[in-house]
Amino acid sequence: MFLVLWLFACLVAATPVPHAKRTNVPSGWSRVRQHSPDAFLPLRFGLTQPNTDMATLESLLHTVSHPDSPSYGQHWSAERVASHFAASNESISTVVAWLASSGFDANRISVNKRSGWVALRNATVAEAESLLETEYHVFVHSASGQEHVACEEYHLPAHVAPHVQLITPSVDFDAVLRVRSPHMSIDIGQPGAGTVFPHRTQAVDALLPGTEHCDSQITPACLRALYNFTYTPTLTNSENPFAIVEYTPQAYVPSDLDHFAANFSPALVGVRPAFVSIDGGSIDGAAFGASGFDYNGESNLDLEYAMTLVSGAVTLYQVGDFQMGASFNNLLDALDGSYCSFEGGDDPQDDGIYPDTLDGGYQGDDCGTVKPANVISTSYGYNEADLSAAYTARQCAEYAKLGLMGVTVLYSSGDNGVAGNGALCLTPDGEQTPSGKIFNPSFPSTCPFVTSVGATQINPGKTVADPESACQQVISSGGGFSNYFALPEYQQGAVQAYLSRNPPPYSNTTYNSTGTSRAIPDLSANGANYATAIEGGFYLVYGTSASAPVVASMLAMINDARLAAGKSTIGFINPAIYTPAFEGAFHDIVAGSNPGCGTRGFAAAEGYDPVTGLGTPQFDKLLELWMDLP
Template identity: 60%
Template sequence: MLFLPLLTLALLSVAFAEPRVSPLVTHEKRSHTPAGWSRSRRHDSAAVLPLRIGLVQSNMDKLEELLLDVSGPESANYGKHWSAGKVAQTFAPSRETVDTVREWLGDSGIEPSRIKLSGARTWIELNATIEEAERLLNTEYHVYSHFTGKEHVACDSYQLPEHVSKHVDLVLPSIHFDAVIKRDNNPSGHTLRNIGQPGVGLKPKTTGTVSSILNQLEACDQQITLICLRALYGIVYEPVATSKNSYGIVEYTPQAYLQTDLNMFFGNFTPNLVGSSPKMVSIDGGYAQTEYTGFDYNGESDLDLQYAMSLVDPQPITLYQTGDMVEGASFNNFLDAIDGSYCTFEGGDDPNYDSIYPDPYGGGYEGPEDCGTATPAYVISTSYGYNEADLSPAYAARQCAEYAKLGLMGTTVLYSSGDDGVAGNGDLCLNSDGSQTANGTMFNPSFPGTCPYVTSVGATQVNPGASVAEPESACMQVIYSGGGFSNYFAMPSYQAAAVEHYLTAYPPPYTASQYNATGKSRGFPDVAANGANYVVAIDGEFELVFGTSASSPVTGSILTLVNDARLAAGKSPIGFINPTIYSPAFTGAFHDITTGSNPGCGTIGFNATAGWDPVTGLGTPDFPQLVARWLALP
């Protein structure tokens, strides 16, 4: 299983028993100091540290089994999705877990009045001096400095008593560093550095403006427009269950659409939508900012909304605009808003990764953190991503579990797989010590695409000189489809046969020093869609845009139409789709992509082959086949 198993321990039942003695074990350890940081000094022993202990959730060892029960096409419970209350109840920490951690703290000299248990019983917190924290965790805390001037408190590793370690997921603050620096000394004066910020994480690419729009099937190898996508994937369908259905697009401020750009695109391709806007749900101060414009600020959101709104018309689109202009936001800030139980799950947000609201520094959003304030759509597409190595395994596992819970509740979660082939964002590769550099030689998988509970979407292209009637290839213009094998997550059972076939029939010509060659790790992407030469209206001009940033919202649009057909027939939404699409019942429901590769890290990457491959997954959608097969399910 992917997460620490919940192992039950016998509790002491005799009153006034001696404190339990068990050997110390290393709970988490960091292999290197992240780039840009350096240790500056030992922390003051009298300083106060807000110590937070994330408790192991119940039934996490059954997470995949429970999700398969409602998502596997052969299950008698297929489509019988859970309520949010059932999810929270099922995974709440056991009394034994809470009591074990409390007793350890008490035995260590922490007065009971100082120990606070969160409302969801998922988090124990206390304010401890550095001296106390170091004694509790058998570690040393240091202050680290970033080249931007920011300081951060961390340790290299920490230990827990063996009997306590089994009940704890992670302790904060400890080994973790910022995934992205949020505030810096950017000479432009714009201090935000986060997901959505230019130059940070996954983002679309452009080759510049389009002198004339071709908009004809014969030119789809040069420009992708709506008619090309409809022809490629057989999208002929008009939604009829729009009041029952929902499709969400997630954007992170300062990324924002311009209404003038939407109108410009709609005027050329979907005239009845001129003047239409998505239904915006503001999360933690998010809004469609207009202070900063240009491709780096408007390109992603314009791309996502112009194509998604057009392909699912007249189905309304919900825009989850996340984070303000000062603090920004992380994926966890979004997840907090659509699932109230997640706000406190395993201790809630990590201030080293996630933006905290109200803004503790001043100048940002001063309202309360959004927690359970937004309804999750049936399909949610996100065109942003981290490198898996940006995050600790414990942090990634914590978030990945939330995607499984959304699947249990009937939501399909899509993420772009990345645009740098087997390299990570910024074309960075891994070194043996876990650091990331441009000259690294180890493949650098993306996240959340490697989480086995999301559907990861790669990119294809219409080959130069080819028509839409000919097979696409893996995208090899401007970007390369992200793909490979996780270094954090085990192979889920639903894809075992597909991945094993690939590794046996087409063994990659690389060694274990280059990628996770165990044959037991999660492979990605799961599916693909066109990611090259999109015509997008941006800041009053049409530009050619490339990226899995386009592939994900297009795939989400197609799955939203499938949901419409099922809802119109009185059936449930498709929810977590991976067990279904990998099943024999869906063989032939995707256009298999067998040419192209995804270069990176000094290699040609993996090859697209017959069947699943770590470049284009199972292939691109065949909408008529998908609708027919999903309608055949209960």
């Protein structure tokens, strides 16, 4: 009997089970041929890391981030984080033994325990297809001609599957990216790449002083008045680093920064952000033909307002060279050396792989080279549906690690309401199209370990003393419910109250109506009519791209006050801002909606809503609350 049971257990363990499956080909890509069986694949197995399930990560973050925790503010060191999330010996031995039993010699298998990956050298397509019970095909992007290798689904033995988080290459299309020229390849910063970009309208004939015309022209003075944001920093940027992230070829123009400063902050004329180049990041776009609003608008907007609001103390993380480009993963590599190959590492199809072998490319490999700033603001994002659940989970876990180390990470929530970038919505089979009817949330905003920032507006004819509404001029505040991530504990009361009091008039075929998924955004700030210096003049600019760095500036100054008082940084703020104590620190936005996908979207309402989150910040009250915490 024992022998029979043992044989049965072995049979079950060896039985292949589905591990990952893609439901659609992302917009713009088409399958053109089956991959050559003799071609080589850079086959890598990202091991399941201990303690990285969402519930465990949330519990760990709660300990250092919730105001009621006795360990509030006692953030972890980078060394403690790396040790806590190292791959287990059991996972390594299981995957290696499986590959060996499948006929692969030991000299073809390499292991990196610290970063948690197993690589199979010189694997042919035929070998990979046999190993994973799948077929690999070549896909081509219609706009660029860029090729991508992927399979529809793959299988693993039942005993191996729990030890593998993801395999590359496999089902993922980890970015929707377009090649613009031979010098510009995979890159978040490419115009038309599908990521969030600000929107420009008319030129500004005359700048309007004071705060009397903030309904038609937002300036730093308007923002200070709206959010009671008056503060003079006491620490230097090196003592309290605050970073804005940009992706080459997006880059600021120094003369535009000076033009803005001359009108709004004369002391900053000639001042530049502290420059941190990651993987060859450069602002010399003119040499590559990258100039004009499509290349300079985002960075100019972010830096002009952030630098003015915090008196110049800003660091710029400029990511990626002009030849290869970069992704969010390249930024995270630089902030955490263990992430470079964590759970399989970067994907050569979709992330910048350095050293860059392209002509003139960056010859370094920036892994763990940058100490994370206390606040990091990013005004870019994908559609959640662009990525697999495994890919987003891997990246989301990294944001949790940064939170454990006391870092605040903010992302803009998108500019198309309940639709995704490009106003794309989902079809029942998962395809993204302009005619889709299913809501399409953004990522990384839907990661429960970042703070998602939506957009508001001052309504025409109103003043800074009047209530704002959800932004519906030119853009609509991105918001909705994740299709990948569960509702975090810190958000449960707020989201359930919204759904109970304001049940959306849509069926479960239109959005994730379970009431158990992560909702975005978390909070908001004005995103309309920003007077921005571009190409030597001023233009009105719109977007959650503007909202995120404004909120980040306020949080950076709260850190300034806490650090000066000998306290810790505020770190991951979501568990705090959803508590009753912080309820009065936000202007509740109760008007407007975020239309998209042929609907009105969700409606702003009293309390939390998936249009403007908790509302807009009142800096003075937030500062007082956080200064009262240990």
